[in-house]
Amino acid sequence: MLEIIGNLHLHTTSSDGTGSHDEVAAAAARAGLDFIVYTDHNIAIEGMEDWYSLSANGHKILRLMGQEINDQQLVPELNHLLCHFVSEDFQPVAANPQALIDAVHARGGVTFLAHPLERPGIGAARETYPWLSWEVSGFTGIEIWNAMTDVKWQLRTKPRAIIGAYLPNLVLTGPFPEVLAKWDQLLATGQKVVAIGNSDAHAMSFSLGPLRRTIYPYEYLFRAVNTHLLLDAPLAHEVNRARQQIFETLRLGHCFVSYDLLASSQGFSFTASSGAAEAIMGDTLPLEEVATFHVASPQPARLRLLHNGRVVAETKERELTLRTRERGVYRVEAYRRFWGWQRGWVFTNPIYVS
Ligand SMILES: [Zn+2]
Numbered sequence: 144m145l146e147i148i149g150n151l152h153l154h155t156t157s158s159d160g161t162g163s164h165d166e167v168a169a170a171a172a173r174a175g176l177d178f179i180v181y182t183d184h185n186i187a188i189e190g191m192e193d194w195y196s197l198s199a200n201g202h203k204i205l206r207l208m209g210q211e212i213n214d215q216q217l218v219p220e221l222n223h224l225l226c227h228f229v230s231e232d233f234q235p236v237a238a239n240p241q242a243l244i245d246a247v248h249a250r251g252g253v254t255f256l257a258h259p260l261e262r263p264g265i266g267a268a269r270e271t272y273p274w275l276s277w278e279v280s281g282f283t284g285i286e287i288w289n290a291m292t293d294v295k296w297q298l299r300t301k302p303r304a305i306i307g308a309y310l311p312n313l314v315l316t317g318p319f320p321e322v323l324a325k326w327d328q329l330l331a332t333g334q335k336v337v338a339i340g341n342s343d344a345h346a347m348s349f350s351l352g353p354l355r356r357t358i359y360p361y362e363y364l365f366r367a368v369n370t371h372l373l374l375d376a377p378l379a380h381e382v383n384r385a386r387q388q389i390f391e392t393l394r395l396g397h398c399f400v401s402y403d404l405l406a407s408s409q410g411f412s413f414t415a416s417s418g419a420a421e422a423i424m425g426d427t428l429p430l431e432e433v434a435t436f437h438v439a440s441p442q443p444a445r446l447r448l449l450h451n452g453r454v455v456a457e458t459k460e461r462e463l464t465l466r467t468r469e470r471g472v473y474r475v476e477a478y479r480r481f482w483g484w485q486r487g488w489v490f491t492n493p494i495y496v497s
């Protein structure tokens with residue numbers, strides 16, 4: 144497999160971000176990402192998809208288009224939907240989440256419920272924007288870890304906000320347990336739900352008394368929570384083909400979420416086999432009596448293998464193997480210590496044993 148790293152949720156000056164498209168692409172290239180998808184609020188932009196080359200060292204990054212769409216008439220504006228790889232104007236159906244999901248898929252896009260559960264922060268960040276229309280179906284997946292949602296909650300008091308603004312490495316912790324529980328609950332209904340993790344970078348500045356600071360600049364966030372994609376061939380140079388590869392990989396769930404700042408998770412693997420069949424994360428594995436799962440981490444970590452949301456194997460080694468006769472949904476979480484305490488590091492998509 145060929146692993147590429149990208150960020151699928153970020154904002155520019157086309158909505159409420161502070162960086163231009165080029166500034167954001169340059170920050171992502173400096174952070175070493177392979178691709179980004181612009182997801183400004185409720186705006187369709189055409190003609191921006193290309194390979195962006197960083198003048199300093201020539202590092203190339205693929206930039207693609209998406210949108211973050213919600214019903215702007217709702218107060219507060221709930222139900223944020225990430226709609227990737229579509230450039231049409233979906234405002235006519237934005238008030239109806241199911242119609243929106245169906246329309247995006249009909250146009251060849253994928254959809255993810257953004258920051259599905261949020262916790263309140265401080266000041267203006269007290270407002271939360273959770274997903275509430277859980278009756279919808281047919282969406283590609285959910286954003287299990289949104290870095291700025293995590294930041295908002297971690298900086299929920301004045302002292303925490305000041306410390307967090309100056310020592311950002313103290314802050315990001317992991318997906319909220321209620322989001323992981325919601326994901327497991329959705330998976331338990333038998334549907335495939337692909338997990339992604341993103342920055343939701345805006346690079347806004349904030350003031351607290353005499354202090355004024357850009358909190359969580361683009362480049363910092365692009366070194367933090369990202370989605371790693373496992374491609375079956377190198378990314379094509381031709382933009383339409385490369386977009387199709389990323390689309391297909393996301394649709395299949397051949398990807399994992401990683402907090403890259405803790406340690407490089409490049410090479411993290413979660414595979415399974417049963418009889419002659421083999422599977423990677425995102426795949427369905429037909430059970431032939433016994434299935435064998437294998438987890439391999441490039442770095443030491445606390446590895447947990449979960450079956451239907453319950454931990455069934457755990458180790459502090461770099462490898463974990465489990466043989467089982469049970470059908471169900473298997474996924475892996477990895478945790479590492481950073482700046483004194485345990486953080487979420489890697490969250491894989493499931494292998495579905497049928
Ligand atoms: Zn949002």
Ligand SMILES: [Zn+2]
Pocket residue numbers: 152153154211257343
């Ligand atoms: Zn956003």
